[in-house]
Amino acid sequence: MLIREATPEDWPAIWPFFHEIIAAGETFTYPVDLDAERGREWWLLPAPNRTVVAVDEAGTVLGTAKMNNNHLGNASHIASASYLVDPAHAGRGVGRALCEYTLAWARESGFRAMQFNAVVETNVRAVRLYRSLGFEVLGTLPEGFRHPTEGYVGLHILHRAL
Template sequence: MSITIRPATDVDKPAVWAMLEPVFRGGDTYAIDADIPQDEALAYWFGPERRVFVAEDGGTVLGTYYMVRNQKGGGSHVCNCGYVTAAAARGKGIAREMLAHSLKVAPEFGFRAMQYNFVVSTNTRAIDTWQRAGFEVIGRLPGAFNHPVQGYVDALVMYRSLV
């Protein structure tokens, strides 16, 4: 597998939606309404100020992520990202590739740190991936996420300096 990560274009939106839909409908990793319509989901993912990328192999889109400043003004040097991997590509290192790419390009966009504001505590694969990449859990929001199967679970705030 030879993964290429590039900026997303409007042509990628159907492939991005194909990845977002099952994740958002599953309701267990993102704090997004599970019944969000396609146009609203894409407006969220490709929202203002977001840089959106896709990971592909041989022209097939296998993952997507966005990067956006976490806060404005005095907090604009910290970015936030969201990542989704196609169901058929999970467990093949796509998320790690996208994470590595985001860590590489974030400083090029002027970011000095990366923060994930709301990592669902049951998303252990993601937490493990982020921690292996140097992220620390700096906060825990008790019962902040209503998981569709496990009920109220914690959400984590994770952070990593880029300098």
């Protein structure tokens, strides 16, 4: 697996699984009816932030991550990131590789920590992955997310020093 900078030409490969995951409404706080153009604007970040894709030997996009400063001004030393793995390629280490990549990027870019603002508590695979990589749940916003089948569930805030 290779992780490389995403380009606008990658968007047609990202959009189908991006749309599937967002429209399901189970893990992201994005509007479930987000269209391709707005999704591209929100996902493909300009420098100094970054968006990457994980690809296999054939160049197939397996997943993607965007990484950025979490806040501005005097809080701009904290990074954040978001991840999407094509469900057709889940369980093959793509999410772990992308998360490790973003942690390395944040460290090399001079950030002091990484914070995730809204990890849905029912996204247990993601929470387990983040904890295995040293993230701690700092708190949970009770009923902060309206899950389509579980009802109102919590949103975790996670943190990891770099």
